[in-house]
Amino acid sequence: MRIPSFRRALWLAVALLPAAPMVASAQAKTDSVAIRRIYDEALTRGESYENLRYLTGQIGGRLSGSASAEQAVQWGKTTMEKLGLDRVYLQEVMVPHWVRGAKEKAQIRADRGKGVALNVCALGGSVGTGGKLRAGVVEVQSLAELAALPAEKVKGKFVFFNRPMNPRYVETGRAYGEAGDQRRSGAAAAAKRGAVGALVRSLTLAHDDFPHTGTMRYEDGVVQVPAAALSTNGADELSQLLRADAALTVELEMSCQTLPEVKSYNVIGEIKGAKYPEQIISVGGHLDSWDLGQGAHDDGTGCVQSMEVLRLLKATGLRPERTVRAVLFMNEENGVRGGTKYAEVAKQNKENHLAAMESDGGGFTPRGFNIEAAPAVVRKIQAWQPLFVPYNSGQFVVGHSGTDIEPLQDQVKALIGYDCDSQRYFDIHHTAADTFDKVNRRELELGGASMAALIYLLSKYGL
Amino acid sequence: MRIPSFRRALWLAVALLPAAPMVASAQAKTDSVAIRRIYDEALTRGESYENLRYLTGQIGGRLSGSASAEQAVQWGKTTMEKLGLDRVYLQEVMVPHWVRGAKEKAQIRADRGKGVALNVCALGGSVGTGGKLRAGVVEVQSLAELAALPAEKVKGKFVFFNRPMNPRYVETGRAYGEAGDQRRSGAAAAAKRGAVGALVRSLTLAHDDFPHTGTMRYEDGVVQVPAAALSTNGADELSQLLRADAALTVELEMSCQTLPEVKSYNVIGEIKGAKYPEQIISVGGHLDSWDLGQGAHDDGTGCVQSMEVLRLLKATGLRPERTVRAVLFMNEENGVRGGTKYAEVAKQNKENHLAAMESDGGGFTPRGFNIEAAPAVVRKIQAWQPLFVPYNSGQFVVGHSGTDIEPLQDQVKALIGYDCDSQRYFDIHHTAADTFDKVNRRELELGGASMAALIYLLSKYGL
Known part of the structure; x- marks a missing residue:
């Protein structure tokens, strides 16, 4: 491909105008500016790629119960503590311990x-x-x-x-x-x-x-x-x-054999909502992975993107009105103990959960979101879709959200799955080839930005 | 990611319904069946990936004027001759000969x-x-x-x-x-x-x-x-x-130095239109590449996809009503001599060109098409967009088409650029890293299928 000539550049400029109807209201304009700030931060100073490099390269595969899974827990906690959040904590959960x-x-x-x-x-x-x-x-x-x-x-x-x-x-x-x-x-x-x-x-x-x-x-x-x-x-x-x-x-x-269960943890970081701190929006990925590879796309990417959501909100000064939690779930792969525990504790503590989002389809180019909610709630979320079209992330459809957040289904108004291009995922899924070099920096950071943008809107408007 | 449970599978089924309004007319239903056949053929028996493996691995980088560029010309001709087309021929063109x-x-x-x-x-x-x-x-x-x-x-x-x-x-x-x-x-x-x-x-x-x-x-x-x-x-x-x-x-x-110009060729294969053989639709990529890598995404993918368009029409029995030509243009990178020559010959011979499409943005996951045409023609093409939504290829926008087809602009009603995900392209573009292993089979074959689908509609309905 060559550099477009001047005439080409004009065409390009036209092509890059948003395809959707222009967002008209002042409210929507404010939101669009906020979302642009989120993307700018992610595309120029995004940290999820370097976080993933560490997780995959220094810790690697981290099957539940393994020593590397416990290292990953500590890494998740330390990494979130550096973000200056309102609260970072571990949530205990017993997990299976199968060894190859x-x-x-x-x-x-x-x-x-x-x-x-x-x-x-x-x-x-x-x-x-x-x-x-x-x-x-x-x-x-x-x-x-x-x-x-x-x-x-x-x-x-x-x-x-x-x-x-x-x-x-x-x-x-x-x-x-x-x-x-x-x-x-x-x-x-x-x-x-x-x-x-x-x-x-x-x-x-x-x-x-x-x-x-x-x-x-x-x-x-x-x-x-x-x-x-x-x-x-x-x-x-x-x-x-x-x-x-x-x-x-x-x-x-x-x-291979199954050993006695082991104590492990979900890792949780939180920004308190400025107006409605009691209303909680969770965004997560799963911290455990299979042991064969490095757990890069499954699901290191979801973890670093979820932490990046919090970082992007902090870095852009977009203080959420509702509480936003990043959750690194333990044991998605062989038990869903972490997701189950998170929902149990939420119910026990009578927490008020508004929505939960998960990224567990890899760190590929964003397309949009899969929504599980009552039709009126789906429509409310879909109303924000035009804001995501300029970022090629405007596919807001009803669909599978995520395994770790599914146990929350009776406590939230919406479960949301981050959706990205799916062509390469199963080439490497659960293999020795699920490694850091398969992840593209921009694809990953764009994903975190689109997640942060929707979390921001949820935190501002509720459901 | 785990296997969705039964409940999940239901959600997935809903999610996979086309997001756009259902295409209602019998005509559109026929078209949708034809397009499904094209995709089925590409996804189950697609040949562009193996063609690309040969071009990149056995011939490699092929800068205009080089011996490997001439090998690529012969390879293109031989490969198209095996498709049982109505005509395969070379179009002579003088090209620059710069050597590193x-x-x-x-x-x-x-x-x-x-x-x-x-x-x-x-x-x-x-x-x-x-x-x-x-x-x-x-x-x-x-x-x-x-x-x-x-x-x-x-x-x-x-x-x-x-x-x-x-x-x-x-x-x-x-x-x-x-x-x-x-x-x-x-x-x-x-x-x-x-x-x-x-x-x-x-x-x-x-x-x-x-x-x-x-x-x-x-x-x-x-x-x-x-x-x-x-x-x-x-x-x-x-x-x-x-x-x-x-x-x-x-x-x-x-x-490095510039040597005297060298004789080279565009490689052209053609299926004669069943009803309007005089009306020509071209689809192409450029056969030359820079010398540092293998010219995989730039633009081996465009070449094999363009040849695959013809193969898919043959294999599915979807005989085009207008003439469809695959053109492997020579010398896009440092001269556009092939594209210029193709347009010159078309004018000299008073050929009747309806539209031209180019794939020169890599072989990544399809998004849709960039169209350069009068507004009424753009709208006509955009009316087919719902047929492409189920294939995640429904982004039909005004935008840059392709450098090799640009010289045809005064002779056609529409110039169309195949558009695919752009995040990884410039990581490898014009480098030693533009190699076959960067190409994903399904991404490539999906691209050829979406190109074939639009070429089929153009050949059936005209503009």
């Missing part, structure tokens, strides 16, 4: 020839294999297909769940949701049919060698069998080899 | 201490230094500041243009346009004041060590002095050292 263990490998053993290594990782919560576990493999596309198989086809084998995410959906999250039952419930379903374990195609639209971990659940009264994710390349290879030799075996060895 | 040469380095020499290496690259079109060129440095923020300096401050020195791109703009292209005069005209302006060369801060919002090349122009009758880009880190360091020691010198050595 040192051994995690698999290979395909066909009748002839040597073994073919498979890229695998244990699904979070899986039991270990107790040494090497070798068995035949039956491939299915769904839980329903498994249920319909004759018992002898399944008994003593690995069930290999190989349904890919649907690439036709423009929103990758939809494909993730639809394919996720295999990961979540595959092992329990396999065990019920007498299988010895579950091998699950990674939940991603990428074709590569990274296995994607993620949480899975056992069922009461059903034997617990090990469950592993295969990289998509590995799953394709296994499927191909199975077509050539249905009697091949897979040898899986995983030393 | 083997030597390209610089260092800062302060009075005391050893030299500090500076990351530099020659700007495209620059003369070489003829051995080592050592001189003092005067830093300015603008051409105007240079013009106002007393002669003795400039004479015999390097003029160091250090105005950064403005990070406040949400659209990075706007900041690029505004800062670009330093690169384009800096050397000529410096020479007029008696300077020996120009050092220009790279046009990027990133803070790193990559120098960004790009075209610059000399003026008739003004002595030609060498011009180099400094990485932003290098520019910051030079500025800092200058504040400590205004008498420091920079030693620059560049062996």
Whole structure:
């Protein structure tokens, strides 16, 4: 691309006028000036990117119960204390403590020839294999297909769940949701049919060698069998080899285990509302992450953006009229204990929660917000949408908000999910590739700015 | 992020309904089905990503006049011939042949201490230094500041243009346009004041060590002095050292030169219109690139997307009613000879051109289209916008289209620029980092699909 000529520059100037009807009222003009200040601060002096660099580089992956999760708690507290907030505190919560263990490998053993290594990782919560576990493999596309198989086809084998995410959906999250039952419930379903374990195609639209971990659940009264994710390349290879030799075996060895629960914390920072301090607006991400990568996009970005919301309000002098809390939730990935605890404490203390926002879809270019609220409340929030159009962040739709704030649903008027571009998220989600270098500074800072802008309006006008 | 629970899935389903008013007419329904077919084909069997892998990996950077540019011409022709089009041909065009040469380095020499290496690259079109060129440095923020300096401050020195791109703009292209005069005209302006060369801060919002090349122009009758880009880190360091020691010198050595012009080609593939073959719609990108990287986002992506438009129309059986041409333009970067020639030949042959589209802003997640046309034509195109909303590609605004199609402006009813997310583009633009690994498959294929969808509507309805 070349530099536009003068004529081009004119076109550009026209193109950059807001596409939406001009905001007319003096009120809206004041808001638009305030929002411009927030974006200016974020784009010129934003701190979330450097905060994320520290969290991912110096602390790294931080699964609930791990030493690095506790380091992250201390980091979150210290970082917020430096912001000069009205209050920074920890909220105690007991969390599961699952550990991957040192051994995690698999290979395909066909009748002839040597073994073919498979890229695998244990699904979070899986039991270990107790040494090497070798068995035949039956491939299915769904839980329903498994249920319909004759018992002898399944008994003593690995069930290999190989349904890919649907690439036709423009929103990758939809494909993730639809394919996720295999990961979540595959092992329990396999065990019920007498299988010895579950091998699950990674939940991603990428074709590569990274296995994607993620949480899975056992069922009461059903034997617990090990469950592993295969990289998509590995799953394709296994499927191909199975077509050539249905009697091949897979040898899986995983030393993962669940240890006793551990005390951990949500990290909370607060700016007291100037007019209505009793009304609380929360904005958060989750501080824990899976252990394989650095937890950059999932969900380091949501944490640093949430803290940045407070910093932006302070730095711009836009003192909120209602109380704004940044919450770094512990244990979203494998338990939602932090989100659950936060809502419990809010209810116990009879706190007055107005709204909650979460950023947990990565730190990509903003699009807008997903709103869960009564229709009249949705319309009220959507009325602010024109203010976000100049920032390409004006997609205000009804949709999924966030897992950590969901437990608050009966106490708030609105749950709001920060929404950003979703194309790259599942390429790296829950893998060793979820690292700082995948995050773009401007995309991240723009996200924090759009979150801060909406939080500011909520704090000014209520709902 | 976890898998949404069932309740979440319901929310998601609601969220994914088109936000725009439902398209009501039977016509629009037919169009919406056709567009869905285009996207399905692109998202499940898209070929542009693998085409780009070949172009960038096997051919690489391809500056006009180079051997690799000629390889790219042959590759474009062969690749389109495999698509079973009605016609594939080359259009001859003479192009400049500037070469970087083997030597390209610089260092800062302060009075005391050893030299500090500076990351530099020659700007495209620059003369070489003829051995080592050592001189003092005067830093300015603008051409105007240079013009106002007393002669003795400039004479015999390097003029160091250090105005950064403005990070406040949400659209990075706007900041690029505004800062670009330093690169384009800096050397000529410096020479007029008696300077020996120009050092220009790279046009990027990133803070790193990559120098960004790009075209610059000399003026008739003004002595030609060498011009180099400094990485932003290098520019910051030079500025800092200058504040400590205004008498420091920079030693620059560049062996770049301009060789005689070379014969090259635009590569053109065509599907004849079923009803109105004489009416032509062009869609293109530019085949040449700067030499430092692989020319992935600039503009390999535009080339493979333009070819993919034809492939998608063929594969979906959506035979266009008007003629659709994919054009891989030669020499956008340092001359626009290909775009100029294409428009000249169109006029000479009295071709009937309806519209032209270009993709030259990278292969990032689609947003929509920038339109240059009379207001009534803009409105006609904007009427199709609801069809693109479900694909997050519904931003149809007046704006810059593309450099290669601009010469066609007097022959078409509309010039259209494919518009995609702009946050990452200038991080890598014109650098060694513009490589295949920066391109996301889905982002790229979604772009080709949205281009094909609009080309299909143009070919069906005209303007």
